[in-house]
Amino acid sequence: MMRFDQAYEEWMQMQISTEKNHRRLEILNKGLGRGTVDFLHNVWFPAVGNFDHLHSEWEVRDFNNGYRYLDLAYMPGSAKGGIEIQGYGSHARDLDVKRFKDLCWRHSLLALDGWTFLPVAYLSIAEETKQCQQLVLSFIGKFMTTDVLADLSWLEAEAVRFGRRLYRPFMPSELAAHLRISDRHARNVLHGLIEKNLFAVTSGKARYRSYRLVE
Numbered sequence: 681m682m683r684f685d686q687a688y689e690e691w692m693q694m695q696i697s698t699e700k701n702h703r704r705l706e707i708l709n710k711g712l713g714r715g716t717v718d719f720l721h722n723v724w725f726p727a728v729g730n731f732d733h734l735h736s737e738w739e740v741r742d743f744n745n746g747y748r749y750l751d752l753a754y755m756p757g758s759a760k761g762g763i764e765i766q767g768y769g770s771h772a773r774d775l776d777v778k779r780f781k782d783l784c785w786r787h788s789l790l791a792l793d794g795w796t797f798l799p800v801a802y803l804s805i806a807e808e809t810k811q812c813q814q815l816v817l818s819f820i821g822k823f824m825t826t827d828v829l830a831d832l833s834w835l836e837a838e839a840v841r842f843g844r845r846l847y848r849p850f851m852p853s854e855l856a857a858h859l860r861i862s863d864r865h866a867r868n869v870l871h872g873l874i875e876k877n878l879f880a881v882t883s884g885k886a887r888y889r890s891y892r893l894v895e
Contacts, residue, residue, distance in 0.1 A: 684725050688717075691731040707737045707749060715765035715802045716751045719812075722805055727813035728820065738762075742789060759823040760795045767802045796822060814848045814892070821893045832876075835859060835869050840878060843893030849882040851890055 692708070699705045712720075716736065724734070738753035740762075754761035790797050798819050804812055821844035829837045842858050843850070856866035870891050873879040883889045 682730075684721055687725065687731060688720065691734070692736070695736065701739060703747070704737055704739050704749070712736055713751070713765070715767055715805070718802070718805050719752075719763075719765050719800060722809055723800075723812040724816055727816045732756075740790065740793070740795075742786070748786065754820070754823070756823050760793075761819060761823060762790055762795045762797045763819075764797070764799050765802050765805070766799050811848075814846075817892060817894070818844060818846060835861070836873055836876075836878075839866075839869050839873060840893065843879065843891075846893075849890035849892045852888075855891075 692712075696705065696708050699708060720731075725731070733754055733756040735753045735755065736751070738750045738755075739747050740750060742748050750762045751765050752763040754763065787797055787799075796819075798815070800812060800815075821840075829840060832840065838859060839855055842855055852866040852870060853863050855870065856863045859866060859869075861869075867888070870879055870888075874881065874891075878894065879891050880894045881888045881890070882892050
């Protein structure tokens, strides 16, 4: 797999070279904030392995006909997923009433515009890295196209939906209980989904013990 530094540099240069919006280009040229870079380095890239469909400092219009910028926008196809890194000082400890109300309006208007919004606490990037990685995988799973599900059997499609709802690896017995089938049957379903590159093994070698949904 490509190293983070190389992948990050290529991703940033691609965004800069193709951007025609003067304001966003100016922001990109200044470089991303520390919180966003730490999130990409410690959480996103180790979990996902690429920056496909991901855009930094993405411009969105607000209700006053002005513009705001999302830290990260994940947009496979026509889907819209927003990620913002919430720094403790600016978003919690020093948050005044006016800014708090503005933040609530921001999130509400994004939701009404069809965005699935994922706020990530900056402190969690270092202190709860693995949980954040699983959260990202679950977030990405929400945008899996329905065309993929249409090609699956009922049990396989329901296994994918089950994986989407979790932000952690799960045991075959958990899927078996959900689908009301035997553990052996659940393992067979999961092995088929691994062959289709929809699931990955997270523990076990001779005998797989846990699984997770992949992009």
